[in-house]
Amino acid sequence: MGPKGQIVIRGARLILPDRVIRQDLIIEGGRLARVGKLRHPPGPEARAFNLEGLYVSPGFIDLQANGGGGHDFTTAQKEEVRKILSFHACHGTTGLLATLITAPIDRLRQAMEIIKRTQAKEILGVHLEGPFISPERRGAHNPEHILNPSQGSFQALTAGYHNLIRVVTLAPELPGADRLIGEIRKFALPALGHSNATYEEACAAVERGVKLFTHLFNAMSGFHHREPGAVGAALDSDVMVGLIPDGIHLHPAAVRLVLKAKGIDKICLVTDSIGAAGLGDGRYSLAGQEVIVDHGVARLADGTLAGSTLTMERAVKNFLEFTGVSLPEAVRTATLNPARLLGLDRRKGSIAVGKDADLVIFDEAFNVHYTIIGGEIVYSRDEGHRCD
Numbered sequence: 001m002g003p004k005g006q007i008v009i010r011g012a013r014l015i016l017p018d019r020v021i022r023q024d025l026i027i028e029g030g031r032l033a034r035v036g037k038l039r040h041p042p043g044p045e046a047r048a049f050n051l052e053g054l055y056v057s058p059g060f061i062d063l064q065a066n067g068g069g070g071h072d073f074t075t076a077q078k079e080e081v082r083k084i085l086s087f088h089a090c091h092g093t094t095g096l097l098a099t100l101i102t103a104p105i106d107r108l109r110q111a112m113e114i115i116k117r118t119q120a121k122e123i124l125g126v127h128l129e130g131p132f133i134s135p136e137r138r139g140a141h142n143p144e145h146i147l148n149p150s151q152g153s154f155q156a157l158t159a160g161y162h163n164l165i166r167v168v169t170l171a172p173e174l175p176g177a178d179r180l181i182g183e184i185r186k187f188a189l190p191a192l193g194h195s196n197a198t199y200e201e202a203c204a205a206v207e208r209g210v211k212l213f214t215h216l217f218n219a220m221s222g223f224h225h226r227e228p229g230a231v232g233a234a235l236d237s238d239v240m241v242g243l244i245p246d247g248i249h250l251h252p253a254a255v256r257l258v259l260k261a262k263g264i265d266k267i268c269l270v271t272d273s274i275g276a277a278g279l280g281d282g283r284y285s286l287a288g289q290e291v292i293v294d295h296g297v298a299r300l301a302d303g304t305l306a307g308s309t310l311t312m313e314r315a316v317k318n319f320l321e322f323t324g325v326s327l328p329e330a331v332r333t334a335t336l337n338p339a340r341l342l343g344l345d346r347r348k349g350s351i352a353v354g355k356d357a358d359l360v361i362f363d364e365a366f367n368v369h370y371t372i373i374g375g376e377i378v379y380s381r382d383e384g385h386r387c388d
Contacts, residue, residue: 005045005046005047005375006026006027006028006033006042006043006045006046006047007026007027007046007047007048007049007357007372007375007377008024008025008026008027008038008042008046008047008048008049009024009025009026009027009048009049009051009056009361010024010038010048010049010050010051011024011050011051011052011053012025012051012052012054012055012056012361013054013055013056014035014055014056014351015055015056015057015058015327015328015331015351016328016350016351017328017332017336017350018328019328020055020327020328023035023036023037024036024037024038025056025351026038027357027372027375028375029375030356030357030374030375030376031354031355031356031357031375032351032352032353032354032355032356032357033353034353035351035352035353047377049370051361051369053363053364054361054362054363054369055327055361055362055363055364056351056359056360056361057092057331057335057351057359057360057361057362058094058331058335058336058348058349058350058351058358058359058360059092059093059094059095059335059348059358059359059360059371059372059373060091060092060093060094060095060312060313060315060316060334060335060360061093061094061095061096061124061334061335061338061339061342061344061348061349062088062093062095062096062097062270062271062273062312062334062338063096063097063127063167063212063242063268063270063338063341063342064097064099064127064129064214064215064242064270064271064272065084065088065093065096065097065098065099065270065271065272065273066099066100066101066129066272066273066274066275066286066307067084067273067274067275067277068084068087068088068273068274068275068277068278068311069083069084069086069087069088069275069277069278069279070083070275070276070278070279071083071084071275072084072274072275072286072287073098073099073100073111073115074100074101074103074107074108074111074287075107075111075287076111076114077114078114078117078118081098081114081115081118081120081123082118082120084098084275085120085122085123086378086379087277087278088122088273088311088312089122089371089373089378089379090368090371090379091311091312091313091314091368092311092312092313092360092362092368092371093122093311093312093360093371094122094348094358094359094360094371094372094373095122095123095124095344095348095358096122096123096124097123097124097125097126097127097166097167098111098115098123098125098126098127099126099127099129099272100112100126100127100128100129100130101129101130101140101141101286101287102129102130102131102133102138102141102142102145102146102287103130103131103142103145103287103288104145105131105153105156105157108128108131108157109157109161112126112161112164112165115164116161116164121373121374122373124166124342124344125164125165125166125167125342126161126164126165126166126167127166127167127168127169127191128157128158128165128167128168128169129141129169129193129194129214130145130146130169130194131145131146131147131157132146132147132148132149132153132154132168132170132171132174132177132180133146133169133170133171133193133194133195134171134173134174134194134195134196136196137171137194137195137196137219137220137221138194138219139194139218139219139304139305139306140286140289140291140300140304140305140306140307141194141287142287142288142289148174148175148176149170149174149175149176149177149179149180150176150180151176151179151180151183154180154183154184162186162187162188163187165187165188166188166189166342167188167189167191167212168184168188168189168190168191169191169192169193169194169214170184170190170191170192170193170195171192171193171194171195171196171197172192172195172197172201172202172204172205172208172210173195173196173197173198173201177205178204178205178208181205181208181209181210182208182209184209185209189211189212189341189342190205190208190209190210190211190212191210191211191212191213191214192205192206192210192212192213192214192220192230192234193213193214193215193219193220194214194219194220195219195220195221195230196220196221196230197220197221197229197230197233198221198227198229198230199227199228199229199230199232199233199236202221202229202230202232202233202234203233203236203237205233206233206237206238206239210239211239211240211341212239212240212241212242212268212341213230213234213239213240213241213242214242215242215243215244215249215270215272216231216234216241216242216243216258217231217249217250217254218244218249218250218305223235234262235258235261235262238266239266240266240267240268240337240341241258241262241266241267241268242268242269242270243255243258243267243268243269243270243319243333244269244270244271244272244308244310244315245269245310245315245318245319245322246308246309246310246314246315246318247318247322248297248305248308249272249305249308252321252322252323255319255322255323256322256323259323259325264325264329264332264333265332265337266337267333267337268333268334268337268338268341269312269315269316269319269333269334270315271308271310271311271312271315272307272308272310273307273308273309273310273311274286274291274298274306274307274308274309276291276293276298276307276309277308277309277310277311278309278311279293279309280293281293281294281295281296284298286298286306286307289306291306291307293309296309297309312334313360313362313366313367313368314366315334316330316331316333316334316366317366319333335348335349335350336349336350337349356374357372357373357374357375358372358373358374359371359372360372367381368381369381369382
């Protein structure tokens, strides 16, 4: 079904930002054309679905997806990029930031060129998670390619791709980072991550324009009652925070504490997924480094966590179970909140007439049955679509 065909959804429960309702839904021309009881029977060309017992949610938006289905954005070729997107669509993701980790500048530019040429509507932009990060808090990033912030290296990396880059993660305590935050703000959102910043340094970065803390708690200076660190600054400020709710990167109690400190509207769920997501246990590569996945947990040989195998529908399910929030609140952290951060909430992130028809349809157990992107059914569990 192409994006211009009419799709009629009946009998489902629609997840709005603040409640769940039973209403019909009509999709036309790639947008949500009507939310409410049908005035007329579907036309002969319409594709009609009775989805009694299922939920219809805005499509999930992942701010930090490194890869999936066997490939990573940092090293993927054009068809491999499409396979990553197909994998995530099977799990309800209708929009993501293609996340590139620390690598040589020429490799990162090649990756951005491939992503740009793919022209996939699911890609909402690029998230540069490196290379301007702290060696002490590098996580699974290759230390050989970490750079100190400088205007020259930043221009060499980003020239020609300002319209593609949406988020840049950096360590604000590094020399030159304060000026770099100003450069980033000209076309993207500065984010704090992989940082050993003190509380004061992190707060100063927020004052200069940092809008997001990348995978809060992980790869950053932690909280101590006499030195609150970057975590304390995140909890004590008005910025958005990204959380990886896989039960590995964060204990459920930590997730609950963040919710109490920040409130539901300042949380964005992310997967931090790598190419190994969806492949099962084994040995894989992440930007040239070996990653071992054991019982679904990805680590370097030295035990350092190396991204995750999480998918967005599981992230929402876990967050719901960890915190006890309502279903609309849990869904908001993966839809409207990231859409607002990216300035896309007029088109995406909620179910409303005129918005893009980006939807995920799942059951009580969060099994995805359909994913619709721009009015096109890109995944159907009933039709046996492959998730690779």
